[in-house]
Amino acid sequence: MNSLGIDKDPKDTRVVVAMSGGVDSSVVACLLKEEGYDVIGVTLQLYDHGIALEKKGACCAGQDIYDARMVADRFGFPHYVLDYESRFKQDVMEDFADSYMRGETPIPCVRCNQKVKFKDMLAMAKDLGADVMATGHYVQRIDGPNGPELHRAFDDSKDQTYFLFTTTPEQLDFLRFPLGGLPKTETRQIAERMSLSVADKPDSQDICFVPDGSYARVVERLRPGALDQGDIVHLDGTVLGQHDGIIKYTVGQRRGIGVGGTADPLYVIRLDAEKKQVVVGPKEALSRDVILVSELNWLGDPLNDLGRKVSVKIRSASKPSEATIYPEGQGLGMGGARVVLHEPQFGISPGQAAVFYDGNRVLGGGWIVSTQKQPLPEEEAQGAA
Structure with a gap:
């Protein structure tokens, strides 16, 4: 050999x-x-x-x-x-x-x-x-x-x-x-x-x-209209200013948003491509503890509905976070999954990858398509009432 x-x-x-x-x-x-x-x-x-x-x-x-x-x-x-x-x-x-x-x-x-x-x-x-x-x-x-x-x-x-x-x-x-x-x-x-x-x-x-x-220049050449203007909108609906292309922004961004005058720092919370809106708000509005991924490539033992505890990286430079992953394919394309973070994370952006580890071994990964925030127990109780 x-x-x-x-x-x-x-x-x-x-x-x-x-x-x-x-x-x-x-x-x-x-x-x-x-x-x-x-x-x-x-x-x-x-x-x-x-x-x-x-x-x-x-x-x-x-x-x-x-x-x-x-x-x-x-x-x-x-x-x-x-x-x-x-x-x-x-x-x-x-x-x-x-x-x-x-x-x-x-x-x-x-x-x-x-x-x-x-x-x-x-x-x-x-x-x-x-x-x-x-x-x-x-x-x-x-x-x-x-x-x-x-x-x-x-x-x-x-x-x-x-x-x-x-x-x-x-x-x-x-x-x-x-x-x-x-x-x-x-x-x-x-x-x-x-x-x-x-x-x-x-x-x-x-x-x-x-x-x-200068990725915006490349995107504009490939997709004319990529730098169309739109509104920068607070979560409460207030229009705070104008932007010259949502492609210049990313979820979790703080600097260079182009608006100010608020008591607390503003962050990009989400990007609404259909409305051409950059939605901003306080940092706590970025908190997410559920990630939905598509195109899951799984290299470990088969997943089941009981879930599997893993470490997950949601950015290339981030440290792994503890989570539990469950199979969930409906509406997520081939091989979807639902990832429940044990501790909330901030600034998770659709389009990035969630990569799963067991120690040093890569168990697989998928593309982040959306994120959610699980309601607190008291919020669930109020909803039931």
Whole structure:
């Protein structure tokens, strides 16, 4: 059994490495080549450079394709560039724009993994005769009693499991993540030892097709009218001002709302896309303890009506919160669920993901479609009276 868990010699094991042009995937490809594997590097050209407005330093842009090719040439393995612009625009960019138009806060990197990288690219890897596909993600794939499991990375500060919650058991069986057990500092040291040109290349921070964080400009180009004006309305119905596009706001936002003059700080409570309203109010109005999710991808033992206690992350940078998850499919699309938080949370935004953990193991995740606030016991009693 070789280091990738395949019962072959490394030289007889073909590995397709998804190369973004960054230091992580470059190190993966070169480490595997160094071990003697039959490595093929593949880079996807994903987005329309006109829409990207010449963004520099983004994943899958011109410079990154060049960097990946230089690494492959130096270490002597084949490298292919595949044009996936059309698929990426349809499945990721269009979805991104539509989500904002619905008043949501989308995560296009997850859709890219779900719809492009771990679907089309993985199928292509199999067409090339690969035994496995490797990536530079900081997650761990651990063989469990019922097959491979997805676990958090050794380096908690770099863990990317939140962005890979849509990975299916079949995909996980074919995927490998060689960096999952390493701290990022060691990855950089390996790159320096190998004298890789990308050893000091900074990590990409922004959405690849969004120039300088100006996502509103991209959405407006894809959806003319996205910056239509509307009212900023208090929960009590008072119109406080005007906005120039609900896509510039997100649930839980406090700064930059554009209105003031109240005794207490105002927060964005919800976005009404149909009425083009930004609804604001006090922080306590953001409190929610029930989350409804759709498209649940479940990697644990089957759920039942008794529910299962889990830890849940509702934002990529948030700490997990304790909750109980129940299956609930009606009206939520395929594989819906109802998540009851043990303690209320603030600023939960539709369009984000709820990702469920048991310790370090990822049990699954789904897309947040709505939130609720359970009534207090005394409120239920008053309602019954």
